[in-house]
Amino acid sequence: MSKDLSLSVLDLMPVRTGQTTADSLAASVELAQAADRLGYTRYWVAEHHNMPAVAATNPPVSIALLAARTERIRVGSGGVMLPNHTPLVIAEQFALLEAAFPGRIDLGIGRAPGSDPVTSYALRQGRGNDAVAEFDAYVNDIIAWLEPEGVELGVGGRRYALRATPAATSAPPVWLLGSSDYSARLAAKLGLPYVFAHHFAGEGTGQALDLYRSLFTPGVTSAPRTFLTVNAVVAKTEAEAIAQARPNLLSMLALRTNQPMRPQLNIDEALQTQIPPAHQVLADAMSDKWLIGTADQVAGRLQELAERYDVDEVMIHPVAGADAATDPRRSPNRVQTLELLGQALHRETAATH
Template identity: 45%
Template structure:
């Protein structure tokens, strides 16, 4: 396996206790188009690279009007063309929705486009509702796909490494671009292949990542109650591998900084209202701050919003820095991946600038 420890582990910069990265969902707000959202993603990726963030990931979602990231591999190719150094990856690709060979080919292509910069994060959830998942997989036996995840993962890794054993039905099938090209006359071995990460919001992938010695990314931003139990399970289950000698856990966290605390609250309320609508079967575009302020929440919705926002780190840059520091200390996470799924592109861009300045990241200009 050509993956090295350095392709996984980041180096904290400035005063950040752990490396800081970015997760972007290419959110589409009211009054905006998918084109606007994807151009914002490219601008965010360029800004994250300039500021000194470690990675920039996108995530697979389907049938959600407010999220334009249904095709991570396509978006990552677009982002690779707009950046030079920052690591790019999926947070994640929902493996049961796809044939492992297709993912190996897509990410082999991405690795060829941006050598040494691609991460392959994998999840076993559908990234959507059951009906849409059935349409994606052309079956209504969705439990089967989740149950087969370990076998699908093993098959994908075999394709990435091109090492099916003799006698295997796929022994003569090769993911291209990939290692097989090095064995052809005049072929040259690529220096690396995308490191595989497992993603999760519960204990299943945490245990599997630990047993396989893979890096693990946990969705704290929407499953905060499970964060510490899942990380504990990952660390307890961990077995050293050719990829990692010790556990490496990243957590996704919702965070938004503004010059004004009230403005930060105003911006994150748009994401909270969007989640209310999603959880009640009314998915739509991300509402504007004005729409969120004017919305009359029912008592049940208000309770949900208060609970949701309690896990969103927001406020001034200093308040967000303190909140992220506390979260890193409480969870022992090796890396924090920040997501800001709000309506206003300028607010998201400014938030990452303020967070970078608060930590003195290399490109922030702060000292």
């Protein structure tokens, strides 16, 4: 991997036509092992609920599965949607993950629901926006509980120790995730590392990162630390990459236009699916922000993106679809994206040193 630009991976654990949840998990294990082998820095899994095309519903469980099947790469959440959970439970889960895989766990925290309103209501047991309003306090609580010494509370005139795990020797780093100014401001205020969801928002990236850096106050970290996420498909030809990107593009288009969600189409199905003229502008706007092409094309655009936003790490969300005949327990085109991109960056680094 390039010494100048570190690459990481974001995985939503997609479920495509003909796949079971078990198949999707097996494909993600293979992808994580490829990222580990290729020298990627970290591998994060998302949190989404009640979506036919996404198996990433429970980051701590997914992280345990992936960390156990890899050797070196950092594994984390991109992210835990904190309003859906009791903060102490999240602290306990990640304290145990850190104990099992010391120095390899990241806790990325987000504020979005990661679901539709009905599912969100069920997840939050009717708490509604109360959990969102308490987000700042919850983040602070988790940071304190994760420390080996935990916290002490005054209860009935006595001191009461509260720890995420009895005898921790280390704590996983906490990152704030966001696609708006809110998370940028909070990360700066608390002195936390910050990740902008460029793969989802695509707009406001520069403003959010500039705001974070300008307002940063040393806290958990002594200096601003950030990277961004981006959707990518890399293939041997540009035409192949465009075709491989289409299944995910149709899924995202359905989400953005409130269409019924379904398992991700295979490439042949996606190529045969017409985009309504009224939605074509939106589809083009989304795909224009993705990195789609050959290895050299994408590596060049990736370097430009990193320079534009002054980051030394980019998290790739490999969104390549699969052919109908592909083994359901594999996602070879997603693996190919990581392989070809890593090779191209190696060549680019060697040529400039």
